[in-house]
Amino acid sequence: MSEYVLELKGITKRFPGVTALDNVHFKLRPGEIHALMGENGAGKSTFIKVITGVHSPDEGEMVLYGQKVKFSNPKEAQTMGIAAIYQHVTNYPDLTVTENIFMGHEKVQKITGRLLWKQMHEEAREILQSLGSSLDPKTEMGSLSVAQQQIVEIAKAISTNAKIIIMDEPTAALTARESEELYKIAESLRDQGASIIFISHRFEDMYRLASQVTVLRDSKYIGSWGVNEISNDALIVAMVGREITQVFPKKESEIGEKLLEVEGLGKIGFFADISFTLHRGEILGLTGLVGAGRTEVCQSLFGIMPYDKGKIKVNGREVSIQNPKEAMKLGIGYLPEDRQLQGLVLQWGLGRNITLPTLKNFSKKGWLDERKEADLAKKLAEKVHVKANSIFDLVSSLSGGNQQKVAVAKLLTADLDIIILDEPTKGVDVGAKSAIYEIINDLASQGYGIIMISSEMPEVIGMSDRIAVMRSGRITKFLHKEEVTQEAILEASMSDFSSKDEGEESRKGIEVKQYG
Amino acid sequence: MAEGTLGNSNSVQVAKKTSKLAIVSKFRELGLLAFIILLCVAVQARNPSFLTMENINDMITNTAILSILALGMMLVLITRGIDLSIGATLALSGMIAAQTVSANQGLHPILAILLGTIIGIVCGIVIGFLVSKFGILPIIATLAMMNIFRGLTFTVSDGQWISSYQMPESFVSIATSKILGINTLIVIAVVIYLIAFYFINHTRTGRQIYAVGSNPDSAKVSGISQTKILMLVYTIMGGLAGLSGVLWVSKFASAQGDTASGYELTVIAACILGGVSIAGGSGKLSGVILGSLLLGLLNNALPLLNVSPFWQMAIQGSIILIAVIINTLVKRGVVRNNLLRRKI
């Protein structure tokens, strides 16, 4: 047993309606960086929440340093030397870096319980320096960039002198340069004898860092390999679980006239020089890494966060879009990434959710015609095959996939031309996935123009006619269906225009690793 | 090599950032201070008797109670709460304390203060319980308790006032006596502030108050009990209100049923002026002191300037609104700076 610091056997975790983890195994050697790969919704995040004691598993056991353990809360895990850096940084924006690092395990004088600021600031400074950052520990957390906050999170993990550090998509929001910095930190931690679980669905991370890789798919354990034991393709198959061409039904729709033209769209701090066109019946895949600015671009198109530079033309007519209502009037619809927060009113029946965007369609002078509403809701809910008994079933009671279908149905009520889908299959089970693909294709063949944001390469490749790759706020490459390959996309999404010099370096670095 | 360069560039960035932020965050206090000084000069010009040692002393003495209450309110606001019941709590504890001392003249003033504080604490606990255990909106809970406490005050007083002749000299002298030549009220306020300073800056619990206000969710992950903190905060608020009740009664040598009705607004105003954020998480003692001083100053100066009493409310209201708006604008500025700093 001493061969592994951490071993999980047959972990199963169920949530109402969905099995998040199904008999998952995992072995972690001391001083290794272990990549945990899988598509969005494969169960990676749930898995680490189990390790860190946020969730307690329904089945299976966990062996830490050779003895069985059972965490009832995060603190226990922490004291046992497990620290996690979560995907969405969780910190105290109003407090100083030092406090964020030491929150929960402050240094206090034995008797008086007085906080020892000097020591904490000192130690904080040291840790940060050991991470190659010279942040002033006294700065407010809220004023730091995401990358810097990540570093503080890592510093926090170190300050608890954790033996096992879990990084959940740490590079998601970082530029190439920042990621590179992070890689170095991870390596130095490993060299100091810490074991690191590195969650990501990006190959470059794995190639760059990991010696071992475990793959989850659809909340099941697929397998564990040494990084150089397994070929890229085999890994993709392991992650995606099917020959890519199979799942995505050929769509038979011819591309029509221009619907949407975007010229030099920009918003300070989020994206710049975004130009592209969208045609009837076309599916434009918009990919790139999380935080590359894809969502921001589309939300600007939909009027959620108004852009401050550039032109938008709909059907050749120049328009300005200040709020979602205007966008919808222009025939633009948007399926948000986070359906629970942005997409649906969970406390409502699915019928009401479907009709919310277009209440005026079945109301006379603002008076609702509830019968008409119910009929329409029924029609659409059936059209997208929502699994439910009544349109009055609460959305919160539906599975992720069905919730997503309801969200899609919302778009069908309005008379739209352009539909923007932000991660349409995120956290959706395989069955529902292919159903949603079907729907998307139907829409395309009905002459809608579709923009599909997705981080899942197989999905993008399988669905799109054209693919725009974004990188830190800019479109770096357009790829046509024919020329598309995973490498091409990776290449484009890793090239870093923001800072030429280091961009070159890091790019080379990656290429080496890939062909090596 | 690469590491080195990275480190440097990083450090440069950070240095810039901190200095900028330092300015921004200092901005409010400084601005407030500047405003206060300006006001002083203006008033002095109009009425030379303003900046006399005696008047300053009066001013600070009158501000003492306000500042004590503002301190408690700051803690409540930091946890994203609000307490509208303190005026009533103050009246209740003041009334009961006064009745007690008038009943048995021998009672040592310290005991009176203790009694009042305890009554306040009880009131605070009730509110804390409603807020933390039942998750009732603080504003609703405290509005209701304000009614109840006020009603109880009238009830226990049975419509009577407790007048100065009924109070033993020892009790009245709490507010008039001097310690080391400084009025006791001021001394008490200072002591409380010193304790508070230590508490919120140098103890875990103190920092946890900020943590809960700043990000309740990660506070849970860090194993901080929100219930406990809320309980604590409202209890402290109640305690301070109770204490203030006794001081108030002793200061004016009279306890009435309608003592300090509507005073909670002044207190909240002081906090907001001091830059305590209603969104929770942030608030400085220095700010609160300045905020209280500014209001104390206004109360003292407006009569000296023969400003019509009817303008005072309007002035107060506008000052509050302006203060909070400026505050948010400054915050936005910071955010925007951070965005601009992001390279694309």
Next chain:
Amino acid sequence: MRRFLSKWAVVGLTVAMLAACGDQKTNQGTETEGGEASSDGGTPKYAMVFKNTGNPYGEKMMDGFQEAIEEVGGEVILRAPDQPTAEGQIQIIEQLITQQVDAIAIAANDQDALEPVLKKAMDQGIKILSVDSAVNANSRLVHVNQADPERIGRSQIEAVSEMINGEGQIAVLSATSQATNQNLWIEWMKKELEEPGYENIELVKVAYGDDLRDKSVSETEALLKSYPDLKAIVAPTTVGIAAAGKVITDKGLNGKVIVTGLGLPSEMASYIESGVSPAMFLWNPIDVGYGAGIASYALVQEEITGKVGESFEAGRLGEKEVVEDGDGTQIMLGDPFRFDAENIDEWKDVY
């Protein structure tokens, strides 16, 4: 378990509170002479509505009213809104109308705001009289006036002038600037000051303390600052005079600046004894209430109708006559009573 706790707590809380109002109800009961019980319209009902609750001056007035009604026999109802507002008094009067009381004596928070509701009451045959602070003439039969405002005003100036032996600056610290009584009195003070003999007395300012402790205090302090050689402060309001007395005492100006005006003996006792206020005035609120009680009885018995010249036997106050008062009529209870070191002891515990 947790749920149990919380549930239990709420119950506890509620019970505690209800208990609180419980005993409140009871001591109300005694005041209202079993107002709940008597539904038989036999005994006449006399109601008094004061400005606001929790005001000892009002409490004393109500005591006097009650005493009077007990003498002549009848049921007493004593009410006051929780804040000194007209809305509150309107509500109460509506309720009294429904209870078919025979007479309402009211100390008004607003001269005119009560007119509609009081007229409604009178239409239903309820006898309306105002006491202490009047309502306008067409919404009352008669006003029971604690003391002649002219005498109140003049006698305060006389007293002050005597205290500062005829020369020096004086200031007035009043209640709110709309308080009808105070304003009337201040008018008379000014008139008196025009009389010969006051040439050396200068009224420097009329300040308003709004009957709030803290405000009255800072107003007083402001007066002392702005007028360093101020000789006396005249405060024709109980809160104001007490606050002034307190400030003078704390600042050790005892003897330099004297305080006089109208105040409750209980509130002023310590300052009169200490000499901060050599003397001050007030009529006896108990007598005022008593007078109002008898007057309402007389009205109900149709002894008087509120016409000038009528007169009635006002119990221990002796014969009282209805006299003219602007466009209305009033019953005058006589001069304000002077309190000083000699007599304060016997009064400070009375009211």
Next chain:
Amino acid sequence: MEQRVVNQNEYVQRTLTNKQEFSLKKFFLQWEWLLILVFLLVLAINTHLSPYFLNGAGLRDATMIFLDKAFIVFPMVMIMILRDIDISVGSTVALSSVVMATLYNNLGVPMEAAIIICLLVGALCGLINGLLIIKFKELSAVIVTLGTMILYRGLAYVILEDQASGNFPEWFSFFGWGHVAGIPFILLVFVLFAIGFTLLLHKTTFGRQIFAMGNNPTASRFSGVQVDKIKIIVFVLAGLMAAITAIFLASRMGSTRPNIATNYELDVIAMVALGGISTAGGKGRMLGAIIAIFIIGYLQYGLGLINIASQTMLVIIGILLIVSVVIPKLNLKGIFSRFVKKRNTN
């Protein structure tokens, strides 16, 4: 392979019912029934305590006493469904009425015009609240309206300087005192507004969108609901209704002054909370609030008839408010635990 299968049952055409199935249990588990019960209880107790209570004319005219502030309840229900709160309404009443009176008395503006302007002032106050709230989202409605609460009343004092201003024309007293066919005019107006607002909240797209926002502001925004616009409208409505209250109140007192309608906000919030509008937003019915108005109104009236001291009423109303916000939370827990137990047994 396995894929195909899934797809198969994906594509089995399912049908959903669009008929709301009626559950008696659910129907009777509504908060409103509890309220009606309480209401009857109040009537019963009062009738028992005071012989004057149960008397047609009395009950009818009692509404004239407490309905004035009730107008503000309607918009407040919407505001609290939106998870906001407006504590400046009392001051708005004061300001708008004071403006009206001053215009009429001091500036010789005809009363009709003065009334219109009064309404405008109220609306303006609401508009200012709304704008501040949407422009400075970082500030909670509490703090904004706290500021304007002080400001508005302050302005009222500036205008009237603590004087009362009255002697309106004869006909003006009709608002507060007039009867139409034996029914108080104010009651009629109230009923009209009650119906209007109930329909507005429960039968129109506007109302539907309010509920959406109360439950999930973000999702509403992404669904094209014009969040800011609706917020402003609601706050303007609050100001407007406050102005209407001001008119009735001024007419009732035949005059006005800056300190009228103090603490009205508390009474209104109490009514709304008692009406079962969840302070967390998103839930609640107009009907509940309307019943609550009459509960509190007749409770105060009844207690008044037995001459309960006003301070005691303060306490009782306070307790009523606390209990009304605590009870639902307890019930929820209770129902939930029972539900769970059933699960376990089955």
